[in-house]
Amino acid sequence: MARVGGHHRRVHYFERLGESRFAATxxxxxxxxxxxxxxxxxxxxxxxxxxxxxxxxxDDRLPLTRLSYDILGTVPIAAVEVDVQVRRPGRSIELVEATMSHAGRAVLVLRVWLMQRFGTEQLAGSSFAPIPSPEDTPAWDMSALWRGGFIASADVRRREVGPGRATAWVRTNVGLLAGETVSPAAAAIGLLDIGNGLAVRADPAQVAFPNIDLTAHLFSEPRGGWLGFDTTVSFGADGLGLTHSVIHDETGPIGSSSQMLTVRPVA
Incomplete structure (x- = not known):
């Protein structure tokens, strides 16, 4: 929270400029x-x-289950346009595509499957290993390793397991979009990309390893609060890498996320 004139003002990542236009903060x-x-x-x-x-x-609020993002280029901290198209309409399953553009150039594309709910409470369960709770995970100053306003906005707790291997919990007090109600699922999805910085295999001052995509499979909708990561980073011998995370909320595992990396020693 920011304090202005004796009043608290919540800060946000984006502000709406129009029906499909947004300003990044x-x-x-x-x-x-x-x-x-x-x-x-x-x-x-x-x-x-x-x-x-x-x-x-x-009016049936189909949950977002498979989200596949392709990062087509970098984008400055400026205004962006968002377009949404239904690629495969359906009564119980839909495929929807959303594109973010800057100055007429597409920079990010999402293809997402939305799927109907069924009552399977008696079948619910997962064999993904649990991770230590937020209370049992030490605070970590992520800004000591990584720069930038987004990293500074995140409250992170992390337990390092080994090189390229860590469990962590992340949350933020920064809202996604000013003046609008955002679902816990969309807010959590807005934290997923932090996974590539949680289990560092190489010093980012010596090696760059940005991701070109992110694909998440969610078998349970995020409920808000802390978002957990059980993360492994792997580098190959030819400049390729992979960050893979099992995603948790405070009830347990809810899905997974993978990011393909380009691994480049810094000159």
Whole structure:
């Protein structure tokens, strides 16, 4: 919270400029280049746009289950446009595409499957290993390793397991979009991309390893609060890498996230 004139004012990653136009704030500032946006909040903004489009068209609130993002380029901390199209309409399953553009150039594309709910409470369960709770995980100053406004906006707790291996919990007090109600799912999706910085295999001052995509599979909707990561980072011998996280909320595992990396020694 920011305090202005004796009153608390909540800060946000984006502000709406029009029906499909949004302004990024300084809290989206990136970790690799502080003149560019960290892509994480944009993932949440596209998820929010898909949910808003869904709710205009139907009243059954299909959850977002598979989210596949392709990062087509960097984007400055500036105004962006968002377009949503239904690619495969259906009564119980839909495929929706959302595109973020800057200055007429597409920079981020989301293809997301929305799926109908069924009552399977008696079948619910997962064999993904639990991770230590937020209360049992020490606080971690992520800004000591990573730069930028987005990283500074995150409250992080982390337990390092080994090189490229960690469990962590993340939350933020920064809202996704000023003046609008955002679902716990969209807010959580806006944190997923932080996974690539949680289990560092190499010093980012010596090696760059940005991701070109992010794909998440969610078998349970995030409920808000802390978002947990059980993260493994792998580097190959030819400049390729993978960050894979099992995603948790405070009830247990809820899905997974994978990010393909380009691994480049810094000259």
């Amino acid at each position: 300084e809290h989206t500032q990136g970790a690799w280049n502080r003149a560019e946006q960290h892509i994480a909040p944009s993932l949440g903004l596209l998820a929010h746009a898909v949910e808003q489009d869904r709710d205009r068209r139907r």
